[in-house]
Amino acid sequence: MGTLGSPKNTIDILKKHGFAIQKKFGQNFLVDSHVIEKIIRAAGITREDFVLEIGPGIGTLTQYLCEKAGKVLAVEIDKKLIPILDETLSGYDNVTIINDDILKADMASLVKEYGNNRPAKIVANLPYYITTPIIMEIFERHIPLSDITIMVQKEVADRIQAKPGSGDYGALSLAVQYYARPELVANVPPNCFIPRPKVGSAVIKLVPYGKPVYHVEDEGLLFMLVRASFNQRRKTFVNGIANFEGLKYGKDDVARALDALGIDRDVRGEALSLEQFAAIANYLSKLRIQ
């Protein structure tokens, strides 16, 4: 299928273009065709699909995406990779390459413009230094999408899937699980990349819920409560909220909410489920109106 998914072909193309790998852009290129095939299979791409790839690098995964999808849009920050992509993707007429920072680009408009009214399938081997901002941007901006299949650090995959009470459970778990159901696709060792990252990686698929599982009156308040309670993990939930700048609830308000919902007043944020966070947010948002 692709012509790049091996160490030799990757090194050859980098040498040919005199390309120096940029650590600051989180560049770890995939060189294992089995892993690439797993990503493609998990993403379940067909000719009907529009795929947005974040950070195509030298175009390894992109070639496989072009083989399967109707249309691929690839957004790459490093302008020195553009001539390489022009070469490695020259055999495909269903791809557009854009040189931009995905966090500055207007993703919703791009999907609208290139997707031809189709929701995007997002597929990426993400740059690890900005994984969380990218994931949050995708969800918070309500970009029309059908699902997300991404390579992330193993530790981030663990945090995304964590349940209440586990050490990995935190703001990222709650934020992602509010919007989507996470599924682990594969663990990926460092030797599948050039250069090798210092940490293990994992491919994870996020399937958004059509509509939120829990009704929340004020999403902004929900996420402030989540941030406040994990900002100071060792504090009780009541103290974490009462001490957090930007939230105007006193200890009494928070204690009242917990009592009303039958939750122990000494509870810590890490023990609260998403459903409980949502119920507390709904209770407190009513208090503010009165």
Ligand code: SAM
């Ligand atoms: N997809 C390629 C692969 O699998 O071999 C490269 C993956 S590499 C981990 C991450 C890629 O994202 C790099 O090509 C890097 O230059 C690009 N990148 C980093 N920050 C970016 C940003 N803010 N916007 C778009 N691309 C970015």
